[in-house]
Amino acid sequence: MDQSMLRSRWHILTVIFWGAYCAVAQVADAPEAQLASSATARHYVINVEAVTPEREDDYYVNLLRLILAASTAxxxxxxxxxxxxxFTQWRWLIELSQTDSRNKLLWTATSTHRETLLRPIRIPLFKGLIGIRLLVIRRDDEARFRQLTSLQDLQALVAGQGAKWPDSLVLKANGLQVTEGVGKEQLYKMLAAKRFDYFPRGVTEIANETAFLQQYDLMVAPKWYLSYPAAMYFFVNREDEELAARIETGFEKIIDIGEFEQFFSSHPRVKNGLPYLDGRQPFLLNNPSLPKSTPIDNPRYWYSFSSASSSAALAN
Structure with missing residues (x-):
């Protein structure tokens, strides 16, 4: 029996065990359960591979807390x-892939290579909206971008992207020119300094980055945005099936009861980002680094646009 089949069976057994554990704990007689828990309470620590969030409305951390509340016994x-x-995003990935990285978790965009390093929880955190990318430009270039009529026109310009970001591979695979930097703050500075022509930012990211636009006299380009299938996941170490099962169980539960949809649709990153798509059309790109297991055909996990053009853009 090969290792992939063994891991699959082990994962199934872990999920079954975790579900059974939670179910038994929940149906126990309340007074007796409280007495037992006070004597045998388990303190479970999850090390988040990120610094403490500065904003109280941090999307990832608050979503994680909802998930854990639904899966905690x-x-x-x-x-x-x-x-x-x-650390840089790549440093976090390498840290988490080490053999002693149990009970650790991070969130990042998926790719075939990243899924060989880490164990993904294959429920897109933004329902695939991470692949909808607005074009941030210098304000004095507005007329230049308004004149674009095709993807070929955009291929004559240069995008800025982070080194080792999966998005860089997507852009290059579609014939777009890319200059790389380290981190979004440096890339905003590089755009303002005319090191490249535009900086693709996720429709769910732009609401948190308006300060950069104001600081460097930037704007979201008219008429167009980029669209390719992509997913942001929670990742854990490949051997950490207990934490993976805990996250999957809680995530599926909050989807079932509608709590995730309420959180997603009301969050400023989504609510304030989606209006940017009004009046803009997609340049459709392929994503050759997207794993075949990405659930892009499952409406349970994927965002559904109201307009046919946007829906086709995301699924293309």
Whole structure:
């Protein structure tokens, strides 16, 4: 029996065990369960591979807390611990892939290569909206971008992207020119300094980055945006099936009861980002680095646009 089949069976058994554990704990007689939990309370620590969020409305952390609340057994105390150091996204990935990285978690965009390093929880955190990319440009270039009529026109310009970001591979695979930098703050500075022509930013990211636009006299380009299938996941170490099962169980539960939809649709990152698509059309791109297991055909996990053109853009 090959290793992939063994891992699959082990994962199934882990999910079954975790579900059974939670179910038994929940149906226990309440007074007795409280007495038992006080004597055998489990303190479960999850190390989040990120620094403590600066904003109270942090999407990822608050979503994670909803998920954990739905999958925590009575009497169990779950604690999130954040890093005191900020690393590059790639450094976090390598750190988490190490053999001693149990009970650790991060969120990042998926790719075939990243899924060989880490264990993905294949429920898109933004329902696939991470692949809808607005074009941030210098304000004095507005007329230039308004004159674009095709993807070929855009291929004559240069995009800025982070080094080792999966998006860089997507852009290059579609014939777009790319200059790379380290981190979004540096890339905004590079755009303002005319090191490249535009900086693709996710429709769910732009609402948190308006300060950069104001600081560097930037704007969202008219007429067009980029669209390709992509997903942002929670990831854990490949051997950490207990944490993976906990996250999957809680995530599926909050989807079932409608809590995720309420959280998603009311969050500023989504609510304030989607209006940017009004009056703009997509340049449709392929994503050759997207794993075949990405659930783009499952409406349970994927965002459904009201307009046919936008729906085709996301699914293309």
């Amino acid at each position: 009575p009497g169990e105390n779950v604690e999130l611990r954040f890093s005191d150091r900020q």
